[in-house]
Amino acid sequence: MEFLTGQVKKQTLEISEIITGDYDGKNVRVHGVIHKIRDMGDIVFIVLRKREGLLQTVYEKGNMDAVFSELCEEAAIEVCGIVAKEERAPHGFEVRLREIKVLSKPTETMPIAVNKWKMGASLETRLELRPLSLRHLKERAKFRVQEGIVRGFRDFLHSQDFTEIHSPKIGARGAEGGANLFRLEYFHKHAVLAQSPQFYKQMMVGVYERVFEVAPVFRAEKHNTKRHLNEYISLDFEMGFIESFQDIMEMETGFLQYTMALLERDYKEELTLLGVSLPNTEKIPQVRFDRAKELVAQKYNRSIRNPYDLEPEEEALIGQYFKEEMGADFVFVTHYPSKKRPFYAMDDPEDTAFTLSFDLLYDGLEITTGGQRIHDYGMLAEKIVARGMTEEGMEQYLMTFRHGMPPHGGLGIGLERLTMKLLGEENVRETALFPRDTGRIEP
Amino acid sequence: MEFLTGQVKKQTLEISEIITGDYDGKNVRVHGVIHKIRDMGDIVFIVLRKREGLLQTVYEKGNMDAVFSELCEEAAIEVCGIVAKEERAPHGFEVRLREIKVLSKPTETMPIAVNKWKMGASLETRLELRPLSLRHLKERAKFRVQEGIVRGFRDFLHSQDFTEIHSPKIGARGAEGGANLFRLEYFHKHAVLAQSPQFYKQMMVGVYERVFEVAPVFRAEKHNTKRHLNEYISLDFEMGFIESFQDIMEMETGFLQYTMALLERDYKEELTLLGVSLPNTEKIPQVRFDRAKELVAQKYNRSIRNPYDLEPEEEALIGQYFKEEMGADFVFVTHYPSKKRPFYAMDDPEDTAFTLSFDLLYDGLEITTGGQRIHDYGMLAEKIVARGMTEEGMEQYLMTFRHGMPPHGGLGIGLERLTMKLLGEENVRETALFPRDTGRIEP
Numbered sequence: 014m015e016f017l018t019g020q021v022k023k024q025t026l027e028i029s030e031i032i033t034g035d036y037d038g039k040n041v042r043v044h045g046v047i048h049k050i051r052d053m054g055d056i057v058f059i060v061l062r063k064r065e066g067l068l069q070t071v072y073e074k075g076n077m078d079a080v081f082s083e084l085c086e087e088a089a090i091e092v093c094g095i096v097a098k099e100e101r102a103p104h105g106f107e108v109r110l111r112e113i114k115v116l117s118k119p120t121e122t123m124p125i126a127v128n129k130w131k132m133g134a135s136l137e138t139r140l141e142l143r144p145l146s147l148r149h150l151k152e153r154a155k156f157r158v159q160e161g162i163v164r165g166f167r168d169f170l171h172s173q174d175f176t177e178i179h180s181p182k183i184g185a186r187g188a189e190g191g192a193n194l195f196r197l198e199y200f201h202k203h204a205v206l207a208q209s210p211q212f213y214k215q216m217m218v219g220v221y222e223r224v225f226e227v228a229p230v231f232r233a234e235k236h237n238t239k240r241h242l243n244e245y246i247s248l249d250f251e252m253g254f255i256e257s258f259q260d261i262m263e264m265e266t267g268f269l270q271y272t273m274a275l276l277e278r279d280y281k282e283e284l285t286l287l288g289v290s291l292p293n294t295e296k297i298p299q300v301r302f303d304r305a306k307e308l309v310a311q312k313y314n315r316s317i318r319n320p321y322d323l324e325p326e327e328e329a330l331i332g333q334y335f336k337e338e339m340g341a342d343f344v345f346v347t348h349y350p351s352k353k354r355p356f357y358a359m360d361d362p363e364d365t366a367f368t369l370s371f372d373l374l375y376d377g378l379e380i381t382t383g384g385q386r387i388h389d390y391g392m393l394a395e396k397i398v399a400r401g402m403t404e405e406g407m408e409q410y411l412m413t414f415r416h417g418m419p420p421h422g423g424l425g426i427g428l429e430r431l432t433m434k435l436l437g438e439e440n441v442r443e444t445a446l447f448p449r450d451t452g453r454i455e456p
Numbered sequence: 457m458e459f460l461t462g463q464v465k466k467q468t469l470e471i472s473e474i475i476t477g478d479y480d481g482k483n484v485r486v487h488g489v490i491h492k493i494r495d496m497g498d499i500v501f502i503v504l505r506k507r508e509g510l511l512q513t514v515y516e517k518g519n520m521d522a523v524f525s526e527l528c529e530e531a532a533i534e535v536c537g538i539v540a541k542e543e544r545a546p547h548g549f550e551v552r553l554r555e556i557k558v559l560s561k562p563t564e565t566m567p568i569a570v571n572k573w574k575m576g577a578s579l580e581t582r583l584e585l586r587p588l589s590l591r592h593l594k595e596r597a598k599f600r601v602q603e604g605i606v607r608g609f610r611d612f613l614h615s616q617d618f619t620e621i622h623s624p625k626i627g628a629r630g631a632e633g634g635a636n637l638f639r640l641e642y643f644h645k646h647a648v649l650a651q652s653p654q655f656y657k658q659m660m661v662g663v664y665e666r667v668f669e670v671a672p673v674f675r676a677e678k679h680n681t682k683r684h685l686n687e688y689i690s691l692d693f694e695m696g697f698i699e700s701f702q703d704i705m706e707m708e709t710g711f712l713q714y715t716m717a718l719l720e721r722d723y724k725e726e727l728t729l730l731g732v733s734l735p736n737t738e739k740i741p742q743v744r745f746d747r748a749k750e751l752v753a754q755k756y757n758r759s760i761r762n763p764y765d766l767e768p769e770e771e772a773l774i775g776q777y778f779k780e781e782m783g784a785d786f787v788f789v790t791h792y793p794s795k796k797r798p799f800y801a802m803d804d805p806e807d808t809a810f811t812l813s814f815d816l817l818y819d820g821l822e823i824t825t826g827g828q829r830i831h832d833y834g835m836l837a838e839k840i841v842a843r844g845m846t847e848e849g850m851e852q853y854l855m856t857f858r859h860g861m862p863p864h865g866g867l868g869i870g871l872e873r874l875t876m877k878l879l880g881e882e883n884v885r886e887t888a889l890f891p892r893d894t895g896r897i898e899p
Contacts, residue, residue: 014742016739017739017740017788018709019713020707044697064617087860089697116863118860121858123859141852145662145856147660147662153664156619164620167610173463174507179672179689179889180889181672182687183638183686183892185897195626195640196641197638200686204897216899217587217590217889219587219591220590220595229622229672243626254532254534256466262460265460266460296460296461298459299458345460390563391563406898408898409898412585413587413588415564416566417489417530419532419559420560428622447624454626454642455627
């Protein structure tokens, strides 16, 4: 009988192992994909693409010519060779080859320059060829940074005693109303895809006080803009026993600060490769919705057309205002009009036309919506009636409140939008691994 | 202008802060939900349910009677009082109350005994009342353990240089064929919900070598059994440059070992509460599919009806066999018949009727399916033809292989099933927060 006893260390080495180990002058075994072949005559450079970056290997023509004729870019190989210092190589060393083994070979040449600094292809082409274009060092660096943001979110909230939950994505009705729901047949029942985990995370506040979820949400919005996706990853949290919705903004600021420090520590190479400098999160201004509109109207000489709505252009100008006036990358806009918020938003007792809510704008783009929720069943039932809604399909959600809920609130962050702004991208499709928009369900 | 500068420490304390701080005899402020009120005459015990557990507070009748009449179970309150050692109380201390503030109150009494050791309700009732029944200490402990499993999966794979990805859940076609797909309209296109991230994680092996994802998958299976869900959380990983599918089983064994240690360290209280002892993961036997069938047939005196299939009962007996023969909780069953595996599974070159694949059985239940995949485009194209399939809807997946892919493989683990077996539950619905089965899309 054979047994598995856990992880077994492999013979092949990774770049960081060679750097931190004592391998100069020694024989090593490495594998990788051929990123680039540079034939210099007597000498050939074979640059390997590995998960940690590029590794230069060198080969002197002669004894391995038979194998060499087999090599091509994007082939997967395993090699043996001697480590030698070489300042001009990535990481300051190269591997002088003694043995090459081809593990697999492509059958066609690349339709896109994944091994050039500039891929020179339109977004449309890069998305069409996504599984290939992502092999480019800069493309893959973007989604490593995105990984870092998600790690930051989870690790920070875990340190703050939040519990991670997994709420269902198929349900009987949406949390935000019927306008932009994807509908499906579910064993002869009508079902919808979750627009947000809103109802579930609120229900779970009654269980764990503090919960978070990182999961896809689905919005059948017909907007085909640079900032909309029809499926995206939402970073959600909800916390009980808040004193005010200020607590939620404090928590989000804490998350941002924690995450920027994590990116600086663990994703430095990717940030450098992408030429990204991290935003300032030390202090984030907060401004009331109505005040923000006034400030922008005054400074940029605009008239306020609709006092209860923020146009995308106005959002951008609010971002610009706070950047110009106080060098702020982020701004919390608070007290959104009640009619622009869902029924579960807590109205401001001092003026019920507004809510105890906020958006966080990053460089003039909304990346978060959050606020305090109604925790009192009577108040919630009243608001449902006042909005001309029915309790149908919300029975268990409402039951939760009849059986007691602490004051609470939370937020949802669009991961792709946050990544987009952090990386200075212009289109949110750049920061979705396989974006879903009104025209795209492949690859 | 006001600014957010990060997290602000609150006045209210958590249980662990009181335990580790020097609070004996001192005044503290805490909040919580009233779990239980025990009126002893002159003295009343008000047991608070907090995210870290129960906290006993005591109140002497007299000066706060007005407030006391306001209190009821499931009300959220904030209190002030003096910390005093009390051996009979949870955590060895209680808080003697001086001040009580009611934050919110339920409007109805609980339909289910969330504050008794035995809830005394059927699974059906508990699921119907899920947002309430989850408030029970044992119920919420289950999903804390589940959180621990997910943390273990991510943390271990992160330590092994895997990159986390987020693949889309809406797509043009499924990875496992058409039988059990949920279908939806997507802006006048036909779309389906992802049965697995299979195609995407393979494509991403070409980018990062090693990737993982924790996300929902959707299976329109009509099975209404104790081990099937129609939406569940799949723990997926895929790794390149493997030498054989043994590497994948080693990685999974490593994950299990890491996770059991993490649960032992961070979720001890929950495990104790649930009376769970962790399984042995030190060494996990592996056995060929055909050999396992023989062993079970011999020992339990069964005839082998179908040499190419494992019935659920046979799976259970394989689990029983290895438990009895070598005290094993887990067993890897390898070399599944080719006809029982998807087209992308790598056939065993020594006998192409079988594949280089495995299932991991835990206590006789399949919790993982994995194996080596075909990485050669020609071989993949041949197999598609041999199976009578077409390349339609798989263009970009197949393109990936034409442009080079290293040898690779991976697995998918059903989170709810793993949790179920770990906790000794009989029904997978017990370990899904809000389960989706053929009859259930609410709550």
